[in-house]
Every structure is written in C-alpha cells, then in structure tokens.
Amino acid sequence: MIKLNPQQENAVNHLDGPLLILAGAGSGKTRVIVNRIVHLIRHHNIPPRHILAVTFTNKAANEMKERINAMLGFPAGLTIGTFHSICARLLRRECKHVGLIESFTIIDDSEQIVRIKRAITAAGFNAANMIPRAVLDSVSRAKNAFMSPDDYNENAGFNIFQKQVAKIYAQYEKDLAADYSLDFDDLLIKTVNLLKDSPEITSRYQDRFRYIMVDEYQDTNSAQYQFVQLLADRYRNIMVVGDDDQSIYRWRGAEIANILNFSKDFPGARIIKLEQNYRSSQAILSAASALMKKNSKRMEKKLWTDRKGGDKPTIARVLDERAEARYIIREIKRMKGEEGRSFIDFAVFYRINAQSRVFEEEMLSAQLPHKVMGNVGFFKRKEIKDLLAYIRLILNPFDSGACRRIINVPKRGIGRTTVQRLEEYAESLNKDLFSAIEMIEETDILQGFKQERVSGFKLIIQNLIRISRSENLTKFFKKLLELTEYPEMYESQDTPESVVSLEIIQEFENMVADYQERIGGDIKEFADYLSLHDSQSESGVSGNESVDRDYVSLLTLHNAKGLEFPVVFVSGLEEGMCPYYRDKEEMKLQELEEERRLLYVGMTRAKERLYLCAGNERRLHGKIRHSRPSRFIREIPEEMLDVQNMTVAAVSTVGQQQIPPFTDVPAVSISHPTSSADFKPGERVRHHKLGNGTVIRCDGTGPSTKITISFDRAGKRKLMLGVCRLIKLN
DNA sequence: ATTAGCGTGCTTTTT
C-alpha cells in the first residue's frame, strides 16, 4: 500500500475539533476516513462505540465498514450507516417519544406517489388535473423546510396550486400518521425534531457519538445538516469530507452552502485540502479542471497528479446517436484488441436514461457484453412490492396502505366495493383498515359470503403475524408464500410474463436466504434493509448477467459518482442534452453550473482515456433534432483536446464491416409487427435477459406470435414475439 | 372486472 501523502496524514492524525476535508476527485478520501477511524481506535484508544460515520449510500457504508474491520483485524463495532438507516434505528429506539410504534413502516417513493394520489382525491380534488409527482415534490420541499401544512397554506398566499398542495399535504400527513408510516424525508425530519425538542435525548446521543464523520458533505440537505449540527454541538469533534465541485444533487434539496459555510458554522475549523489525484492522467485532469474553472462560487483547488502526460481527451464528432454507439463499440473492440483491455475497463456515461436504449441495442447486435448499471428494476416489480406489502402489514398491522395493496392479491373475492365498505367501517370506528377487518364478524355490513372472504384474509395475516414472532426469516417467508398462495397465481397461468414473475419471486427467496446467511434471521431488520435498499448493490439482478463478470458498464452521469474506469466515454455532449435543458432561456445559472459539475464528475472518472462524443443530430422524444456541440466542449481549451470528426467516416467504414448495418439489426418487437417468418426453428437468437438460445418453434403471425426457444442457460421458454425483443444471431 | 384504445408528456434519483 502507498504511503499517505502529507495532507492525508494530517487529516488522519487530526484528533479533536472541527475539520473540513476538501477532497478533490480521486484524492483518496475514503482512505482518509478509514485510516482516521482506525487511528482513533488504535492510537487514541477511542472506544468504537463513540464513533459515528455517516454516508449517503449503503454501498459506501459497507465498503467503509469492511475496510475498517480488515485493517483492525476484528469487527470494530462503531456506528456506520446512511443518514436514513441511522435515523431509522434511532427513531425505532425512541419511538415512544415521537408518537410512533416501534415497528413503524418505511415507505419508498413509489408508495409516496400512491399516497399522494389518494390524498389528492381525499382532499377533494380531481386526480386527473394534478400531477402527483409535482405535488409530491412540493410537499417534500415543504417538509424539508420544516413547514407544517398550516405554514405552507399561509405561505401560499393567492397561489392556487400551493393552496391545493397545502390541503393535500395535510391529508397526506394525516394518512401516514394513521398508518404509522414514515417516508424517507420523515426519517430525517422526525429525528431532527426529536433532537430539537428533547435536550435529554440529544444529550445522550451527543455523549454517545463523540467523534462524527460525514462523507459527501456537499450533498447534505437541510435536515441532514441540522442532524449533524445537533449531534456535534457538544464535543465539536466533527469531520466532514466533500467536494463542492462534485455537488450534483441540488435539485434534490442538497445545499452546497452547507460545505461552503462549514467554517462559519464551526468557528476555528481546520481545513485540509486533498489535491493530489491518484486516478487520472494529467491530460484528463487538465481538461476537467479547465472546465470547472468556468464555475463561479467554488472553493479554489489545484488538483495535480504525478502521472504526467497521457492521451488528450478525444472529442468525437458523430452523425447521430446510432453512429455514436457504433463508434464507441468500434473503439472498445479496437482497444480491447490492441491494448489487451477487458470489457470491464470501459464505461459509457449518458445524461438521461433514455439514451441507454441505443447502446443496449447496438451492443446486443454487436455481441458486446454490457450491463446497464443502477437499474432499480427489481424493486419496482409488482411482485416485490406485493410481497413487501405483506411483510409490512404483518410487522405493522396499522399500515392500511400495505393492507389495501394486497387485500385482494391474489384474488380472494374481495372487490372494490367490499374494500370500500371496509374503509367506511374503519372510518366510522376511527380505526385502521386491518382493525376493521378483525372486527368484521361483529357487524353485518357485509353479506355472509363476502364476510367469509374477509375473514379468510384476516386469518392468513393473523397466522403470519404469529409465525413472524416465533420463526426466523427464511421459515417465515416460506410460510408467507404458502399461506398467501401468492406464487400459485402465477403458476396457474403459464404465460411468458408469469414465468418471469415466478423468477422474480424465486429471486426474492434467494435474497431472503442470502440475507439470513450473511446478516441474520431478524425479520424486522430485513424489512428495513428492503425499505432502505441499495439500488447499486448487486443483489436483485435477475437473469444470468452476474455470471459474466466481463462487461462494458452503461450508466448515467449521476450514477458514475464515486466510480472509476480506465476508459470512459461520455455520450451526447450536445446543447440541450449536456447541459440538459428544455428551454435554454429558462435555464438558471445555478442549473447550468450543476450541469457543468455533472460533466466534471463524469470526466474525472476516467483513469487513462476519455472520450467526449457529440452528434450532429439526435432523436429525442421521437423527433429528430439538429444539435450543436455542447458549450462545455468549447470551454475546454482546444489544445488540451484531440478533435476527431467521425461524421463521414463512421457511416461508411464502420457501418459495413464488423457491425451489421442498421437495417439488418431489427430490434424486432420495437417498432415493426414481426411475422413468424423472421424466426425459423434452428436459428440462434439472443434475449436481453435470458441470453442466447435456439428457436424451437414459432406459432402464428404478428406481434402475438408465440415463439419457443431453448435457451443455453435458462432452459426452454415460451415467449411472446411482440414483447420480448429478440435479436437474431449468426 | 378486465382490456383496448387513445392522449399526454417526458431529467438527473445516493435513501
């Protein structure tokens, strides 16, 4: 291992008092945090229980924990976690002080949307006229500004939308409280409110966490900021690490001012700048720094590296997005051949997710192994949400949202009208939905037949509640699947979709087993793990991709933060795409600067080679638009760049040879109705999830054609041609 | 209770 540089050393040796570490890209900040924690424990005999390390992602937290434990040689027993998981744990412990039950539910953003929609209707508005997302964003902003619905209402003045939001906000909060449910914002806000209101509790935690470390401090929002301030108030042993140049979540409430004002908040704070970059070549670093100089309001940093020289970043002018993808593919293949690189050395970044499609299609047909990173697909699946709703209801029977979701899934003959009656009954009792269900036998609001159905559901849940108290996680989950008969509803179908659903359920079961093995069999902890899940982690990816370790990574610029690759391609460097805007006139300086930081983050991920691609035209929202190169390219001095014009060459030379011309690459289902004639028995095909296979038979014509394929790894499958995106192989 | 047919409206998303 390399020796720490003097600045890193200073940071690691710092003992007491506030410290701000301005850690430039690739300057080894995680290393500093890890080493300092180990140093505190080993050399200053600080008991690990007095140390708190806060991160933004589970991935970062786990990585840190592992590195610390490895260095110490034993599990350190300090507190490391995300803001949200730390607050959740604190709130469960202190639940009685905040009017919660210990097993309160944590809801994710998709559930938030469901709740907002309900609140819109319940508040007396027409759901069709309001965009739930917009309402939710306003509510979230209000909450994070510690504004109550009443505050918000007064503040709204004559703004009709805001007046409406105030009512919806009130309704939303009322519903959540009734369910003992907290959204992500609540985890932070309720914790801060608890600490603000209760000096004794605050004192306890201040005394517990005497050494506090916060990673990615530039991304903290106001609640996170206050949380840190409150905890650090007594001992002032607070170290924050961050880089104002890498602040890319302003639109989510992150306040760059938190890091800029650190020395004002903690007078006498020591500032250490980590400016030596261990990642990128000088050529890449110079270009990135030149770009960043165009931003105002930043803390001056002079990143440097001793890896002099290196290839200048390539500016690749291409015809359009498809030429861009092919150019990138060609370059990857060339470098793999000429320089002996692996696919895993390459990454393609894009501004918006929609851009990934062309790369997926072209890489599929070019047979280039690739993986779209940061997909939360698994947790968005209906099956996962349903099963999680069961778990939530069982752990917290007050959770009417969860109850509503699964009361008739699978179908139990409890239809809309029956649920309506139950809701009204619950309302009249001033109780939650499941309590009403438990009392249904004492009334005659339902016909005997319907009442039996509801009682059946009640018994399932009551049984599972009992089982959850006596059995461990895997046994409980097995019983859950058995008693709810959830898998049966797909087993009885045998459609391509139902096969996928069963796979998802299987994947969930694997996850349960894996969790129990790795962490333990506590059901409540598992539920938290699911609710505060990490979309970046490997688990939950269905299919066989994980078997193949060598692939090109495809990801958004946002998802690229914290990662590094030997070769990076940044795509779509065009005005409107990067910087992204709909209306150039409406874009504010702050937004432009954040877009610039976003590109800076992308550029500084590259270790050896960097490509910035710009197309002459691009298809966006179904329309082809002529595009101009991004202003960001012009902001980098031309002598720092290697400008290549591929607008002519890309089509003629690349198109024909290695990569089949576009017309021969039907991403079949996507636009044209396909006839069975396109696929004949014996032909080799590729499916994006299931891998390669051989066509066995093909029945019918048009998009509803059923095609049977024997997959090399996934076995024999029946698929609907219209929905499965098959690619012919030769 | 399901489903086809249309209309709309599009960033980024650590938790």
Next chain:
DNA sequence: GCACGCTAAT
C-alpha cells in the same frame, strides 16, 4: 417512441 394513465366498452 414509449410508457403510463385514464376512459369507455364488454
């Protein structure tokens, strides 16, 4: 260009 959500029809 595609997905999602609502409406209307069975």
